[in-house]
Amino acid sequence: MNHIDLLIKAIICIVFAVIVYKYRVLDIGGALFATFIGAIILFLQGMGWFLLLLIFLIVGTIATEYKVNFKKKRLQEKARRKTMNVIANGIVPTIVAIFSIKSNLSFLYASAIAVALADTMASELGVLSDKAYFITNFRKAPPGTNGAISLYGEAWALIGSSLIALLSIPLLHLKPLYAIGVIIIGMLGCQIDSVLGATFQGKGKGNIISSDALLTNNDVNLISISISVLIAYIIIAV
Secondary structure: OOHHHHHHHHHHHHHHHHHHHHOOOEOHHHHHHHHHHHHHHHHHHOHHHHHHHHHHHHHHHHHHHOOHHHHHHHHOOOOOEOHHHHHHHHHHHHHHHHHOOOOOOHHHHHHHHHHHHHHHHHHHHHOOOOOEEEOOOOOEEOOOEOOEEOHHHHHHHHHHHHHHHHHHHHHOOOOHHHHHHHHHHHHHHHHHHHHHHHHHOOOOEOOOOOOOOOOOHHHHHHHHHHHHHHHHHHHHHO
């Protein structure tokens, strides 16, 4: 890597940080950590890997901001994402990028981001549906309740994981068969997230921590992505 490449990548990281914070995509802590994660991935694995992460952030932000006032009332929370949310969604892809220096783990990387975007789309857009059901027993649930799913949200989860899978073909040079695997892992991870939410996150909504919660929303995100990547690793190792 020559000095010009280093300078270009450094400028990209700075511009990324300024845009993320200026347009209030994240709070200042989230913006700094997102820039740190982006820099690691950009410098270690190149522009394709960075762009896939950037696409997740852009699409996830659009989903978060869509009908934001309605969702604030329904979820009784602020929609702006904070540092811990960035860590929960970004730490696993970053670790994969680091370990991918010696071996190609692009399938695991794409799978991690697919899970993150599928869950983001399902939760941010699924909450708009009035027909939600607990994933554990399929009883009707108030929209936005932890562990509740809807056909509308599942459809958006599929769109999110499919988007990452398709873009992984040109950006990560992923084979089409592995891209199909990314879609499957993305959807599976989204369901794992819902089951964990219904089981361990209590009866609250979104980032609201109820008195009976054993895990926070960020904990659930991190665990579901980690489990999904482990499953993806087992698939390619067998």
